[in-house]
Amino acid sequence: xxxxxxxxxxxxxxxxxxxxxxxxxxxxxxxxxxxxxxxxxxxxxxxxxxxxxxxxxxxxxxxxxxxxxxxxxxxxxxxxxxxxxxxxxxxxxxxxxxxxxxxxxxxxxx
Amino acid sequence: xxxxxxxxxxxxxxxxxxxxxxxxxxxxxxxxxxxxxxxxxxxxxxxxxxxxxxxxxxxxxxxxxxxxxxxxxxxxxxxxxxxxxxxxxxxxxxxxxxxxxxxxxxxxxx
DNA sequence: AAGCAATTGACAATAATTGTCAAGTGTACG
DNA sequence: CGTACACTTGACAATTATTGTCAATTGCTT
Numbered sequence: 001x002x003x004x005x006x007x008x009x010x011x012x013x014x015x016x017x018x019x020x021x022x023x024x025x026x027x028x029x030x031x032x033x034x035x036x037x038x039x040x041x042x043x044x045x046x047x048x049x050x051x052x053x054x055x056x057x058x059x060x061x062x063x064x065x066x067x068x069x070x071x072x073x074x075x076x077x078x079x080x081x082x083x084x085x086x087x088x089x090x091x092x093x094x095x096x097x098x099x100x101x102x103x104x105x106x107x108x109x110x
Numbered sequence: 111x112x113x114x115x116x117x118x119x120x121x122x123x124x125x126x127x128x129x130x131x132x133x134x135x136x137x138x139x140x141x142x143x144x145x146x147x148x149x150x151x152x153x154x155x156x157x158x159x160x161x162x163x164x165x166x167x168x169x170x171x172x173x174x175x176x177x178x179x180x181x182x183x184x185x186x187x188x189x190x191x192x193x194x195x196x197x198x199x200x201x202x203x204x205x206x207x208x209x210x211x212x213x214x215x216x217x218x219x220x
Numbered sequence: 221a222a223g224c225a226a227t228t229g230a231c232a233a234t235a236a237t238t239g240t241c242a243a244g245t246g247t248a249c250g
Numbered sequence: 251c252g253t254a255c256a257c258t259t260g261a262c263a264a265t266t267a268t269t270g271t272c273a274a275t276t277g278c279t280t
Binding site for chain 1: 120201203204206
Binding site: 138155158160 | 256257
């Protein structure tokens with residue numbers, strides 16, 4: 001038996017996850033956006049990655065769409081991190097330092 | 111022969127690095143802040159970690175104080191990352207995902 | 221072509237960041 | 251003492267980024 005693992009498989013963005021699940025449930029943008037108290041335009045943009053959701057919206061979306069909240073949050077946060085270091089040649093090194101800081105319980109800057 | 115490595119040694123913040131070097135050079139806040147075209151108040155706050163510097167200020171500070179620009183930037187960026195995930199229980203997991211995304215050349219969100 | 225969901229872009233509202241200024245602390249020194 | 255100087259603090263102003271609305275448009279599908 002052979003297992004093929006594709007390490008280069010693209011991980012889905014929060015937007016893709018949300019759209020996929022919404023469509024699987026047969027829900028329309030307005031069904032969800034009304035619960036978030038935002039216009040459909042924003043949700044559309046969030047799903048297509050043109051806008052970032054807020055932390056609160058992600059949490060509510062997980063509830064509404066019955067998505068695993070932890071997983072969704074992790075991806076959401078990682079996107080925020082990537083956004084922060086985009087175009088930075090030293091991004092990866094900064095990530096490593098950040099990890100170390102968390103591991104050794106550094107106090108975070110206010 | 112025994113080597114003692116202190117893994118728990120706190121890494122210096124950008125503010126500390128800047129203040130230490132400025133003092134070692136015997137320079138006053140106003141000498142530096144004028145070159146950055148900001149008030150001494152801000153530089154004071156940056157050095158004490160009460161305010162974040164801008165990316166541009168960090169770069170200029172490295173030049174003015176003859177600090178290694180790469181190292182300073184890495185620490186600066188890591189602080190921005192930590193700020194982004196502060197209080198998040200899933201912060202470390204998000205960091206790992208972000209790393210993986212960079213490694214496998216994910217496109218960053220606009 | 222009419223109806224409906226989704227998309228787009230201009231722009232308004234809001235919130236976060238970055239800055240100034242003036243008053244306040246602390247300290248060194250005549 | 252008291253004054254000179256570096257730095258700190260906090261209120262608030264200016265600027266920039268984020269988050270939102272709305273109306274027009276696209277692209278089905280019937």
